[in-house]
Structure formats: C-alpha cells, structure tokens
Amino acid sequence: MPTPLEKARKNPDSMKAKILLSARHLFGEYGYHGVTTRMIANEVGIDISTLHYHWGDKESLYDAVVTDIHDEIIGVLKDVEKVAHGKSMTTRLNIAIDTVCDFLFAKPEVPKLVVVSAFTKTRPHGIKDDRLSQHVPNIAIAMGLAPDKKGVSPRDLARVLAIANAMYSFASGESSFKQLLKVEHKEYVSIVKDTLKFILTPAFTQETAQNLAVRS
Amino acid sequence: MPTPLEKARKNPDSMKAKILLSARHLFGEYGYHGVTTRMIANEVGIDISTLHYHWGDKESLYDAVVTDIHDEIIGVLKDVEKVAHGKSMTTRLNIAIDTVCDFLFAKPEVPKLVVVSAFTKTRPHGIKDDRLSQHVPNIAIAMGLAPDKKGVSPRDLARVLAIANAMYSFASGESSFKQLLKVEHKEYVSIVKDTLKFILTPAFTQETAQNLAVRS
DNA sequence: ATTTGTTTCCATCATATGATGCATAATTGC
DNA sequence: GCAATTATGCATCATATGATGGAAACAAAT
Numbered sequence: 001m002p003t004p005l006e007k008a009r010k011n012p013d014s015m016k017a018k019i020l021l022s023a024r025h026l027f028g029e030y031g032y033h034g035v036t037t038r039m040i041a042n043e044v045g046i047d048i049s050t051l052h053y054h055w056g057d058k059e060s061l062y063d064a065v066v067t068d069i070h071d072e073i074i075g076v077l078k079d080v081e082k083v084a085h086g087k088s089m090t091t092r093l094n095i096a097i098d099t100v101c102d103f104l105f106a107k108p109e110v111p112k113l114v115v116v117s118a119f120t121k122t123r124p125h126g127i128k129d130d131r132l133s134q135h136v137p138n139i140a141i142a143m144g145l146a147p148d149k150k151g152v153s154p155r156d157l158a159r160v161l162a163i164a165n166a167m168y169s170f171a172s173g174e175s176s177f178k179q180l181l182k183v184e185h186k187e188y189v190s191i192v193k194d195t196l197k198f199i200l201t202p203a204f205t206q207e208t209a210q211n212l213a214v215r216s
Numbered sequence: 217m218p219t220p221l222e223k224a225r226k227n228p229d230s231m232k233a234k235i236l237l238s239a240r241h242l243f244g245e246y247g248y249h250g251v252t253t254r255m256i257a258n259e260v261g262i263d264i265s266t267l268h269y270h271w272g273d274k275e276s277l278y279d280a281v282v283t284d285i286h287d288e289i290i291g292v293l294k295d296v297e298k299v300a301h302g303k304s305m306t307t308r309l310n311i312a313i314d315t316v317c318d319f320l321f322a323k324p325e326v327p328k329l330v331v332v333s334a335f336t337k338t339r340p341h342g343i344k345d346d347r348l349s350q351h352v353p354n355i356a357i358a359m360g361l362a363p364d365k366k367g368v369s370p371r372d373l374a375r376v377l378a379i380a381n382a383m384y385s386f387a388s389g390e391s392s393f394k395q396l397l398k399v400e401h402k403e404y405v406s407i408v409k410d411t412l413k414f415i416l417t418p419a420f421t422q423e424t425a426q427n428l429a430v431r432s
Numbered sequence: 433a434t435t436t437g438t439t440t441c442c443a444t445c446a447t448a449t450g451a452t453g454c455a456t457a458a459t460t461g462c
Numbered sequence: 463g464c465a466a467t468t469a470t471g472c473a474t475c476a477t478a479t480g481a482t483g484g485a486a487a488c489a490a491a492t
Binding site for chain 3: 274
C-alpha cells in the first residue's frame, strides 16, 4: 500500500508530485496558516477539489511536505557523514558547510519550513515534528564531538544545534539578509560559507583553541 | 497626537497595553496568520469589537507589536554598546551574549516574532520590516569589526548576522531544543550562553590576533 | 465499443474570520 | 449631579476558507 507521498515520489510528473512541490514552496514561504488550499491549487493550476482528491485535507498535505523535506535532510546528513568520515575536523566542517549550504540554497523551502516548524506552533493541534531533532545526536558523533550515543552531553548537542542554526538561519533569511548586505545570490552564498567557516572552524579546531587559550 | 502604541506605553494598566501584551505573545507563538483577532480578545477577556476599537484592524495591531519589539531591541543594543565600549573583544562578546540572552529569554515573544517576521512572508501585503537590519552596521562598528559606517563590508555584516542569528535561534527554539537537550529552562539558558561563547569567542579573538600579527 | 476505474472541475455548504453599527455602561470634567 | 467623552459588548455582515457531492472528461483494459 503506497502512501500518497510514495506515489508522488515514484512519479515526479504526476499531479500528486506537482501539488507536493507547490505546497512545499508555499508552506515554506508563508507558514501553515499563511497558506490556503486555494493558493496551492491556484499555483498548480487546478481546482481545490482535485487537491483534496489527491492529498485529503490540508493537514495531511502539510504532514507529507514535512515528511518529504525531513527525508531529504536525513539523506544529505548521511552523505556528509559518509564523505567526512575519518577526515580532520577542519575538513569535516568544510565539507559539512559546503554540502549542507549547497543543499539548503538549492531548495530554499527546506530551511524555511524547518525553521518555521521549529519556531512557531500551528493551531489548534500543534503539529509537532521532533523527527529532525532525533538526528542531532548522530551528527554530534559524526562530527567527533562525542564517542558514542551514550556519551553525547547536552553541551555537545547544543554545539551541533549552533552549527545547524547558523546554516539554516542564513539560508532561511536570504531574502532579508541579501538586501542588507547589498549582494546578489551568488555572492551571498559565498559570503555565508566563508562566514560560517570563519565562525565555526576556530571553535572546533583543537589546535587553534588551545593556542588561543595559551595566548590569552 | 499620541499614537495608540504611545498611549499603551504610557499606561501599562490600560486596555490598550493589555491587548498589546497578548498580541505580542500570540503573534510570537503562532505567527501573523496563525492568530485570529478572536484569540487575542479571548486571551485578554474582552470582545473583538473592543479590540478593534483600541487598535483598528489586525494589521495595525501587528504593526504596533513589531514596532514595540523593535524599539525594545534597539534599547538593549544601545545598552550593550554603552557597557561594552572600550573593552576587549572577549569582554565585549561576553557582555553582548549575556545581556542580549537575558533579554531574549526574559521576553520569549521577542526572538520568536523577529525570527518569524524575518523568515516568513505575510499575505497578501507582505508586511516588510527592515528597521531592525538598519542597526546591524552599528553593531559591526560597536563590536570593532569595522572602523566607521563607510568601512562596513558585507563580510562584517554577515559576521554580525551570524552572532545575532545564533542568539535568536537558541532563544526562539527553546521549547524544541530544551526537549532535545533534556534540560530545564535555567540549565538551557546556561548551556546556550556557554555554547555561544565557545563558538563565537575563538573566531573573533583569532581575527584580532591575526590582524595584530599582520600589522607587526 | 463497452466497461471499469481514475481524474478533473463546477456548484455548493458550513464554519471561521475580520470588521462594523449601535445601544449600553463606565468614566471624566465641570 | 450632569453633560460629554470614552469604553464595552451584543448582534450582525461580508468574505475567506476548508471541505464535499456529483456530474463530466479521460484513460485503460477487454
């Protein structure tokens, strides 16, 4: 029994897939309550009833969007883990920043939706998604901050969150921040990557941190 | 001619002030479209018509909330500038992190609303607030990243944004992140401050060290 | 071609939502 | 006290919104 989401993934040209794509975009842009089923149907160029026919009610569609995005993120994280494994901390960080940023900037609705769903509630049921946060401990281990699942302290998790927050914030806020920096997309991405490396590398690089501790 | 916002500030016990407070809370929690005028009126314990009598339409009230919060933030930033002036980079950072975090955690609706208003659009007019970002250059100067208003590069601005993003993200996402870290509020605040210092201090003190090394 | 199953849209409904008119109550100034 | 002003709540409206029934169009299989 394939779910609607599985069907949409199987056939990217299907109506289900088109609806899912528009829903991702719009929910990311305006948030759950800021999007009406009519807006989605309109962007796809179909009637609302067609939308309901494929996805059921609004909440189901939103769930599908969140699940879809969640799975994509997990995939990217696993890619990073694979490529970064065994490398030095600096290299691991650079790979993580470059790979994740490329992904987030290629699909802007992903960071927007994650940020919105993490920071605001939906009314009235309060759709809660903690699946993403379940992967934070894995990142902590992959980054070499903790030896194993049991050895991950709240402090380690907070550091992983700091890294993730930084990337997601810059990606989600591109339209606002780009204006402030007075740069175009391409340069914005470049500056963001540089800034993230500038901020994160010293903190997580042992030698530098030790040198600083000695100096000061 | 005092505006409704000025009246509300003048008399904190007034109905206008009560409405403003509930509106801050609810808009921060659910976002613009996630809040109905009835929700606000209900939380205050009044009729919707009373709400409209005091604040006009929903958008005006939202504007007032954004302005109110904006002014508070500007106040805190000026405080930080005053206290941090002339101190070392490490001290400046510590003061900024402690002061701003204390403020953001004392009034959780502030970071939530800022993040939401920066990262999501409102429909249909797209209420855009770039007043806050106008202060970013000032922070760059106050932090010692640039000599004067003309010398602030996009890179400097991005670094200030990184600092601000980190604080706002941790404050906005407290409810999600606290759960993940499995700690209570007080410990969460402590961990966040430590993590911010851990991440930010090395980066910005290293640059200072590098600059000094280059000059000599 | 006929049947069967799938997809699409039109018309419509029930409720939610923003907003207002108006009568009444409370407050203020004198 | 009394008039004038301000504040509050009830009833109501127009539109927005989520959702559905059912007819028609389309597709696939025999």
